[in-house]
Amino acid sequence: MADHDTFASLGLIPQLVDAAAALNFTRPTPVQQQCIPAALQGKDIIALAPTGSGKTAAFALPIIQRLWESPRGIFACVLAPTRELAYQISSQFEALGAGIGVRCAVIVGGDVDKIDQAVALAKKPHIIIATPGRLLDHLKTTKGFHLKSIQHLVLDEADRLLDLDFGASIDLVLQAIPTERTTYLFSATMTTKVAKLQRASLRDHVRVEAGLANQTVDTLLQYYILCPLVMKDANVVALIESQAQSSMIIFVRTIHNARRLAGMLRMLTFSVVPLHGELTQTQRLGALAKFKSGERKILVATDVVSRGLDIPLVDLVINYDMPTTSKDYIHRVGRTARAGRAGKAVTLITQYDVELLQRLEKAINCKLPEWPIDKEVVNALRSTVDNAAHQVMHEMKNEPSGTKHGKGRGKRYLEDAGAIEGVEELALLGSAGQQKRKKARV
Template structure:
């Protein structure tokens, strides 16, 4: 019996790999700009695994991310796509993760490190025997955030510790061409792969604004959530303290909600995300910690309870829904103080947001219950913070006292909003 002829190994082009990834495979430095949920992670994971297969040796690639949640998510993609290759990954992040345990992981010579800049820099300084001197690939995911001043010093120090002869990828949904930022990454003759124009949301996302007086903001949110009982919702707020308080208010009112913010421990943050992903809770109340890169396919609706600081932050927030071709809905809650931001945002997006209806009669019916839940939540948090004592406790009591006074501004009639809107 004749042996079957061995099929030739197909090229990446023959496998149907898209143009942007083929460009990456040429080992050029890449600036990748694409909408959230469009597969940017795979666009750098696949080429790195391909090159690692051809040139297997110790530490091969380092991926930097702005949050520990995103770092763990990226690592899981490497593990899943590289499982047949036997790759070793190490997640090096801050929070309550033990440095000694991480040092042991680094001593085992992982092929891929995924980490946050601060903790990785710590290990470069103090962990004996660890270096990045043989690194072949450096990837900055959510690069516009990493190249900002908050991470700038750490990034600069890390760049000094890695070879200049390397391949560098920058990926983001809102990466700009600001020379100062891109110079920080020391790119060499980069190619720009832009799937969409800057600050664009996907066409499958329905976007609305909801006008409401500040004094009725919480009760309006509760009314919204009552109408979305079967949906998975992320609510973005501005501060850690209010994130915690709002999650408690919603639980008191019978909603399955969990908070996610920077003062939670690593285990608490990952636990909250896993509970939300597994549908143990269908409402995630979060700060902008959750706005970058997290892939949670089942999110139906994003509510911007507090307006973001910049329009690009809005793009990242609403990018948590309508991912990978799915549909989704985003609602921007707009008070009398947010009209200017709404108008600027519409200019950036290039179109008007539709008005979202609200049942005014239901607001009057819910008002007393929501106010009482707010008082109970404030007392619960006050007792928790007082038990901590010290300066931090005093600071938090002031914050909560301030939060208790929120909404005491005189209510403006709805016709005032309509005039401003025109």
């Protein structure tokens, strides 16, 4: 394969080369170098690449160029596993296609108004970015809406789509679109389900593998902190204080922990915002907007954020709760050290997590060193931190019965959840993690 050191060398038109430069895309990533020329030749593609590898531009740029060459109504459909990722993909399409007036419609579920979406679809956007369930709902019920004219289908984060049991919905969408189309399937891992979807949706395709999807990047420094469970809060506060100038995401396992930890840190005067599955879509996008803009330095999140999000300036990822699988760990820490930048990840390990740590080190073939935490500082903080934690727990227990978290909890919680005016304009965002409702909610 010829060297492709510039976007112009990939065969892109000058308008798109300029658009990439305007977004500070200085040099094509490996997945872009391999995907874009094949896509411009009209090939189907299956691409296996790790998080942060530039996958969105790898399919957005060729789709926009082919739209430029043959403008028409609804031209492409992108299926994404989560609402945040759908919004982020849309923002990148609109940014890259601004020079030729690309119009997108985001079609996602949750509390987003279905009538407004139907109006957006009636305006015949060029690109539809959707979660499978809501798209199928519109195909069944929205008068006049169909996908019979689309030329491109993208299945992004395919392994995640199938993990969330969207398989049946995807099958029905495939039946509703033309067989004569170009299909791009992007996945972090090649699972049995992804292989089956590949056989069902791709024809004469090109296979692209860029990097090891089950490994962390070389620019990521990884550590652990070993502490008793009762000292976990004091240790995380000491760690945050030692990295006070850093932008950081703290991952927790449950909504309860996200609310408790965010409330405790807020009480200790840290600049923090929570993000989890019980917030409304407006609040979730608002929380991301506050974090991306630097208005909040700390994002406390469940795995709703662990995949797909492109937040360029995350200096540190903290695993407050140890992830249960190496795949979840890789996606979490992939929020930092992106696109060749350096980053750090620190995982808190209690007496109950040691075996999980050993399994993780074996899976990623990396022995994690211990973070140099100052035990005297931790001990000095414990009383203050525990008092804050107890006060937050008391507030949470005394919330009105039946109150939906994130909606009616009072002004302070709403503000910190990101319920801000004009959030749709601010949220050039995205990414991941709406669990099935019958599973434990995160």
